[in-house]
Amino acid sequence: MSSQINPPQCGLLVIDVQSGLDNDPYNFFGGPIFNLATVQRNIASLLDAFRRAEIPVIHVHHESRWEASPLHSSSPGHAPFDWSKPIEGETVFTKDVNSAFVGTALESTVRKLGIRRLIIIGLTTDHCVSSTTRMARDLDVSEQIWVVKDATGASAKGGFDGQTIHETQLASLEGEFATIVSTDDVIRVVSQD
Numbered sequence: 001m002s003s004q005i006n007p008p009q010c011g012l013l014v015i016d017v018q019s020g021l022d023n024d025p026y027n028f029f030g031g032p033i034f035n036l037a038t039v040q041r042n043i044a045s046l047l048d049a050f051r052r053a054e055i056p057v058i059h060v061h062h063e064s065r066w067e068a069s070p071l072h073s074s075s076p077g078h079a080p081f082d083w084s085k086p087i088e089g090e091t092v093f094t095k096d097v098n099s100a101f102v103g104t105a106l107e108s109t110v111r112k113l114g115i116r117r118l119i120i121i122g123l124t125t126d127h128c129v130s131s132t133t134r135m136a137r138d139l140d141v142s143e144q145i146w147v148v149k150d151a152t153g154a155s156a157k158g159g160f161d162g163q164t165i166h167e168t169q170l171a172s173l174e175g176e177f178a179t180i181v182s183t184d185d186v187i188r189v190v191s192q193d
Contacts, residue, residue, distance in 0.1 A: 013122075015060050019070075031162070035152060039153040061091075063094050116143045124154045126166070145178040
């Protein structure tokens with residue numbers, strides 16, 4: 001991985017890492033997220049690495065407009081997982097659409113923090129991660145946009161399994177919108193002295 005941009009010029013964008021995506025009793029999102037346990041473990045590792053390196057972490061939480069959604073504000077699933085809760089000093093935005101840039105101050109925050117490499121993780125690859133990544137590129141908010149392939153995930157839909165949905169979305173983002181990387185790639189860059 002190229003490290004032309006120093007770790008302090010990076011920023012981690014954590015999208016919709018909320019407990020309602022783990023416990024979806026009404027199959028609202030199409031079923032279980034492919035490889036969710038690994039995705040959760042990698043997100044936790046990335047949060048730890050960024051926090052230890054004192055690199056900006058920005059959280060975005062989805063607040064669904066639909067009461068039946070596990071991500072509606074009245075649902076316990078709206079809350080982040082205990083292990084992914086923002087800590088003091090981390091920025092948190094709430095959105096009610098797919099892109100984290102719509103109706104929030106995310107764009108101005110990324111610019112104000114001087115983030116030159118925006119690293120995107122979270123759920124789900126085919127909805128909010130993809131929409132936010134595409135809009136980040138369209139808005140040109142950062143010189144580099146990385147999506148972490150093993151810290152994002154998708155569930156089955158349209159007759160396709162979650163792995164296929166996830167991998168297809170990553171393939172459509174690769175190149176034009178983002179660089180697709182692994183958790184290990186990011187931790188190597190963030191851990192540089």
